[in-house]
Amino acid sequence: MKKIALLLLGLCVFYSSCSTKNNTINFTFIQLNDVYEIAPLEGGKVGGMARVEKLHKDLLEENPNTFMFLAGDFLNPSLLGTLKFKGERIKGRQMIEVMNAMNFDLVALGNHEFDLDEDELQQRLNESTFQYIATNPMHKTINGFQRFAVEKNGVKIEIPKEVAFTVKNNDGNEIKIGFFSALLPSNPKDYVDYGDFYESAKFAYTNLKKECNIVFGLTHVTIEQDQLIANMFPDVPLIMGGHEHLNMSVPVGKGKITKADANAKTVYVHRISYNTKTKETIINSELVPITPETGSDEKVANIVEKWNVLLDEKIKEILPNPEEVIFTATEPLDGRDTQIRSEQTNLGLLIAKAMESSIDGKIDCAFLNGGSIRIDDQLHGDITGIDIFRVMPFGGEILKVEMKGSLLKRVLNYGRLSAGKGAYLQRYNTNYDADSKTWLVNNVEIVDSKVYSIALNDYLLQGSDIPFLTPENGEIVKIHKNLKTSIAIDIRKAVILYLQNL
Numbered sequence: 001m002k003k004i005a006l007l008l009l010g011l012c013v014f015y016s017s018c019s020t021k022n023n024t025i026n027f028t029f030i031q032l033n034d035v036y037e038i039a040p041l042e043g044g045k046v047g048g049m050a051r052v053e054k055l056h057k058d059l060l061e062e063n064p065n066t067f068m069f070l071a072g073d074f075l076n077p078s079l080l081g082t083l084k085f086k087g088e089r090i091k092g093r094q095m096i097e098v099m100n101a102m103n104f105d106l107v108a109l110g111n112h113e114f115d116l117d118e119d120e121l122q123q124r125l126n127e128s129t130f131q132y133i134a135t136n137p138m139h140k141t142i143n144g145f146q147r148f149a150v151e152k153n154g155v156k157i158e159i160p161k162e163v164a165f166t167v168k169n170n171d172g173n174e175i176k177i178g179f180f181s182a183l184l185p186s187n188p189k190d191y192v193d194y195g196d197f198y199e200s201a202k203f204a205y206t207n208l209k210k211e212c213n214i215v216f217g218l219t220h221v222t223i224e225q226d227q228l229i230a231n232m233f234p235d236v237p238l239i240m241g242g243h244e245h246l247n248m249s250v251p252v253g254k255g256k257i258t259k260a261d262a263n264a265k266t267v268y269v270h271r272i273s274y275n276t277k278t279k280e281t282i283i284n285s286e287l288v289p290i291t292p293e294t295g296s297d298e299k300v301a302n303i304v305e306k307w308n309v310l311l312d313e314k315i316k317e318i319l320p321n322p323e324e325v326i327f328t329a330t331e332p333l334d335g336r337d338t339q340i341r342s343e344q345t346n347l348g349l350l351i352a353k354a355m356e357s358s359i360d361g362k363i364d365c366a367f368l369n370g371g372s373i374r375i376d377d378q379l380h381g382d383i384t385g386i387d388i389f390r391v392m393p394f395g396g397e398i399l400k401v402e403m404k405g406s407l408l409k410r411v412l413n414y415g416r417l418s419a420g421k422g423a424y425l426q427r428y429n430t431n432y433d434a435d436s437k438t439w440l441v442n443n444v445e446i447v448d449s450k451v452y453s454i455a456l457n458d459y460l461l462q463g464s465d466i467p468f469l470t471p472e473n474g475e476i477v478k479i480h481k482n483l484k485t486s487i488a489i490d491i492r493k494a495v496i497l498y499l500q501n502l
Helices: 002-023 049-062 095-104 110-113 118-127 195-209 223-231 298-315 346-358 385-391 405-416 457-462 491-500
Strands: 024-032 066-072 106-108 138-141 144-146 148-153 155-158 162-168 175-184 214-220 238-241 248-252 256-259 266-275 281-289 327-333 365-369 378-384 398-404 424-430 430-431 438-441 451-457 474-481
Touching: 002 430, 024 049, 024 175, 024 223, 024 238, 049 095, 049 266, 049 298, 066 214, 066 238, 095 298, 106 175, 110 118, 138 365, 144 438, 155 281, 162 195, 175 195, 195 214, 214 223, 223 238, 223 248, 223 256, 238 266, 248 457, 256 266, 298 385, 327 438, 327 491, 346 365, 346 424, 346 451, 346 491, 365 405, 365 457, 378 385, 385 491, 398 405, 398 457, 405 430, 405 438, 405 451, 405 457, 424 430, 424 491, 451 457
Parallel strands: 024 066, 066 106, 175 214, 214 238, 238 256, 365 451
Antiparallel strands: 024 266, 138 144, 148 155, 162 175, 248 256, 266 281, 327 378, 365 424, 398 451, 398 474, 430 438
16 A cells, blocks of 8 residues: 555656646747847947847757847938938848848837838838837828738738737647837827827737737837836736837836847847746846857848948948047947937037037037937947947038127027927037026127137038028128038048047
């Protein structure tokens, strides 16, 4: 009897251990967000999509249940996107080709996707072979609101509000994992309606809960908005977010919000276990730096190289050694969109100083529109000439303009009141005294009748951002022309020379 009892006990332990094993389903997420550059940055030290794909393949070997996600912002801005290829602006085409080769599982739309015009965005969507999610944005057409869609061979496939995947373990047990998205309305366009992303997320979440064991978020909103969403859905264990460009992991209740560094300098790897019996989800998240030690996928590297050859050819027409390190930034130089369009940043100040130094003769102050700085990122560590081209892909001249103080004050006030828009001015040697509500140049109040010498980018003088700032304005005394040999003929070269001499 004792032997039979021991045998039965052993069988119970055996079947119990098998049951525990069968109840556990393991899967892995790779999270990227805000990726505009396909090649490594900082002189090759960080980032690079070929390296991300090598990590992707390594993780697939570790666990075939591996999914790769991008939480918005990938089509713009980029230096490559501003160039022409076969007569058309590239506008994110290089990103789609690379992302197709990497086999992304799910990609959310970000606000920068709508930098493209309607036809350009539709082209990029049609070229994509990966799955999109668009929970709240709707396509405004002549026939009313419709879902954005991918068109293949004349057939429209609507981009869904929610997406679900099936995950199996080795024993055949399976679960469904669902995803909702949310996109902030920070880029108004005539062809898009953002709706209420909170209500849209709630609708998608409710639908997903009916059929999914676990629901996750893949969002592109601010961290504060992500926290509100996380509090709305306390049983969502993970929201993979974008929009901010610095890595973070923010706990909210029993869940968390994670964001990686922009341009794939890092990615988040989430190893997840779900117990089908206890309904418990365990997530181990690791922020993984993308460096030369990551390795490189040959197929993706070849695609990146193809596009880089085109980029090098164009840049070398202006700059002989674009990959040469010209400066090492020990403090990040802030060119992020929100900051550069709403407050004075160290990168904006540096560019304005470079503008002043490029002009012969006396200059009282210098400024440029924040919207001309297109990098939407921070520069840190080794900075190359190509990085400066990334900052200001459209280039343009620096002009010396003599104007009356009355006009200068109007221009500066217009820039100040344009906070949040591209007309906000990044400045050197001029500041606003909020107490006295006066503008100062060289710490002295501007005099209406005095003539000031200003260094500004030629785009500003077109009246596009500041309507009254044109050559025809009677308060402009003189516009100096640059010689073809002048440093000021290209703002990017002026900044590069300035950094080299620091």
